[in-house]
Amino acid sequence: MNRIFSGIQPTGNLHLGNYLGAIRNWVSLQGDYECIFCMVDLHAITVWQDPAELRRCTREVTAGLLAAGIDPKKNVVFNQSTVPAHAQLAWVFNCVARMGWLNRMTQFKEKAGKNKENASVGLFAYPDLMAADILAYKATHVPVGEDQKQHLELTRDIAQKFNNDYGVEFFPITEPLILGEATRVMSLRDGAKKMSKSDASDYARINMTDDADAIAQKLRKAKTDPEPLPETVDGLEGRPEAANLIGIYAALSDKTKAQVLAEVGGKPFSDFKKDLTELAVSVLTPINGEMARLMADPGSVDAVLREGAERAAAIAEPILKDVYEIVGFLKP
Ligand code: TYM
Numbered sequence: 331m332n333r334i335f336s337g338i339q340p341t342g343n344l345h346l347g348n349y350l351g352a353i354r355n356w357v358s359l360q361g362d363y364e365c366i367f368c369m370v371d372l373h374a375i376t377v378w379q380d381p382a383e384l385r386r387c388t389r390e391v392t393a394g395l396l397a398a399g400i401d402p403k404k405n406v407v408f409n410q411s412t413v414p415a416h417a418q419l420a421w422v423f424n425c426v427a428r429m430g431w432l433n434r435m436t437q438f439k440e441k442a443g444k445n446k447e448n449a450s451v452g453l454f455a456y457p458d459l460m461a462a463d464i465l466a467y468k469a470t471h472v473p474v475g476e477d478q479k480q481h482l483e484l485t486r487d488i489a490q491k492f493n494n495d496y497g498v499e500f501f502p503i504t505e506p507l508i509l510g511e512a513t514r515v516m517s518l519r520d521g522a523k524k525m526s527k528s529d530a531s532d533y534a535r536i537n538m539t540d541d542a543d544a545i546a547q548k549l550r551k552a553k554t555d556p557e558p559l560p561e562t563v564d565g566l567e568g569r570p571e572a573a574n575l576i577g578i579y580a581a582l583s584d585k586t587k588a589q590v591l592a593e594v595g596g597k598p599f600s601d602f603k604k605d606l607t608e609l610a611v612s613v614l615t616p617i618n619g620e621m622a623r624l625m626a627d628p629g630s631v632d633a634v635l636r637e638g639a640e641r642a643a644a645i646a647e648p649i650l651k652d653v654y655e656i657v658g659f660l661k662p
Pocket of ligand 1: 339340349351459476481512526
């Protein structure tokens with residue numbers, strides 16, 4: 331059986347990278363797989379979160395998923411902390427994963443920065459919780475952006491080691507699904523930097539809550555180079571800003587980069603930016619409008635999360651019970 335699990339942190343701004351690297355793919359996968367989508371609030375507090383803002387963001391990110399087209403009847407949509415199996419299985423995995431494995435995680439190094447000694451223990455153990463998210467449902471496929479690849483490799487290592495250590499074939503070896511033409515959307519201000527919610531400049535990203543004017547202004551200011559656009563994908567080599575904007579256009583229009591370049595190759599950036607703005611506004615503003623409508627009715631969002639939590643727990647609890655049995659915990 332194929333089952334998808336994926337998660338998103340309810341922190342800061344939901345942006346175009348989240349949408350193109352993850353959410354848009356989730357929307358297209360929902361017809362073919364059983365899908366579980368999770369707002370990972372336990373992961374969020376690995377760095378400081380203001381409690382009121384965490385609650386607001388959890389609703390807003392949920393609204394973003396729904397507005398983008400995730401159907402909460404067909405899929406399970408919930409927030410992580412409401413299903414205790416995540417934290418419970420994460421503890422078991424803390425005892426399976428090795429310090430050396432976690433020490434190699436580039437995201438920890440990036441997020442902890444120079445002051446590693448002052449990072450939370452949760453930030454270090456973050457990938458174990460992520461493995462628990464996925465394996466509490468025995469998910470077979472995980473659609474993510476490219477930046478999560480290393481964490482998914484660790485999930486596979488944990489599943490393998492658990493199976494080997496206990497002599498069982500219990501956990502699946504999960505496959506990442508890194509799909510589309512924008513698996514790593516870069517900052518609009520610097521083609522070498524990932525688009526991220528923590529970038530100090532709001533001009534670096536397009537937020538899912540940006541209106542048409544903000545989208546137009548940010549794209550107008552987006553960094554480019556002086557050459558016209560190339561006609562082939564090879565011509566994007568060494569032109570990170572051009573590659574990024576073409577990738578964004580391709581993903582938003584469900585085309586390949588080659589198809590897009592066949593249409594726009596030879597154009598100056600100024601013309602292409604107008605096309606891109608029109609496209610981005612046409613895709614993003616309906617989502618943005620629906621998000622605002624949902625945020626005005628938080629009760630409906632909470633109801634989705636509540637129902638999702640029940641359905642998620644019904645899947646995860648029996649799996650956790652089996653794990654406790656395998657590990658040798660005496661039942662009460
Ligand atoms: P998070 O919240 O940082 O991002 C959510 C999803 O968006 C993708 N993404 C991007 N894709 C392309 N370009 C970008 N610039 C960009 N920025 C973010 C991410 O790859 C991700 O798919 N650790 C995860 C959350 C998580 C999770 C899980 C994911 C927790 N448990 C289990 C999958 C399975 C994270 O921080 O994602």
